[in-house]
Amino acid sequence: MTTTYAVLSEGLEKRFGEVHALRGLDLAVPEGTVCGVLGPNGAGKTTAVRVLTTLLTPDSGTARVAGHDLRHDPAAVRRRIGVTGQNTSVDGDLTGAENLRLFARLLRAPSSRAAELLEQFELADAADRPARTYSGGMRRRLDLAASLIVRPQVLFLDEPTTGLDPHSRGGIWDAVRELAHEGTTVLLTTQYLEEADRLADDIVLIDEGRAAHHGTPAELKARIGSYAEVVVGHASGLPAAAAVLDQLTGSEPVLDAEKHTVGAVTTEPTLTLPRIVRELDAAGVLVIDASLRPPTLDEVFLRLTDRKELVA
Structure with missing residues (x-):
């Protein structure tokens, strides 16, 4: 059986002056899976996400995301992905419902999608409150909902639960599991290794800009005894x-x-x-x-x- 990859990169390189952030990064993420990307500070995790989401242009190497070439058709990549970064993108002066309706208009999605997502992420009761009054966990759920206005083939989550309490983190985990179950490919960077252990089908450990180790959580554990x-x-x-x-x-x-x-x-x-x-x-x-x-x-x-x- 042939494996179809939602994210496939070979030899990605990226420099920022003297800093060599990516040094030939290879990734292969099968469709419909959750890939956990781990690594120490400065390993290149966030740079990899920014390159794969077309926010940065690689200096060299190739990559295909959702079946489209990163360099030659970045617009097609952007139409098929969702991104939740380390900082929330919602407007604190708008209500939760207004934030999602705004994203729906920008992305030409039906306004009913906003109501669906408010229910899905247990935000319906707070839909008419300004987002600045939300707790940290609620704001992260709203941010994740915004990235799903148009159902993406690939969802990039860059440390989505940083700073959240265990209950809020668990809510995000449930949402990620449901997305993967529905067929969305998720690439997750996280500083919580328990999170990767719970959610990831495969884990890539990036160190010094390279994919140093790869395997399922069980395979990586078995490797060290x-x-x-x-x-x-x-x-x-x-x-x-x-x-x-x-x-x-x-x-x-x-x-x-x-x-x-x-x-x-x-x-x-x-x-x-x-x-x-x-x-x-x-x-x-x-x-x-x-x-x-x-x-x-x-x-x-x-x-x-x-x-x-x-x-x-």
């Missing part, structure tokens, strides 16, 4: 616990003096939790809790980008 974590009774026991985990796992442990924890990734298939506990006991470490589990996507990120702390 398991994660051993120990909670000690006192911070003074952390060095000894770290030495034990270093010896057993063969990877450098990560210590958290405040939480009294030490953890390390292991690809050793024969390592068991009882063995870890025995070795810690032999080293005189007071263990409060210990676990050996699949890694979180945060731990995958740290391992694959070789960083000590998470910066997404």
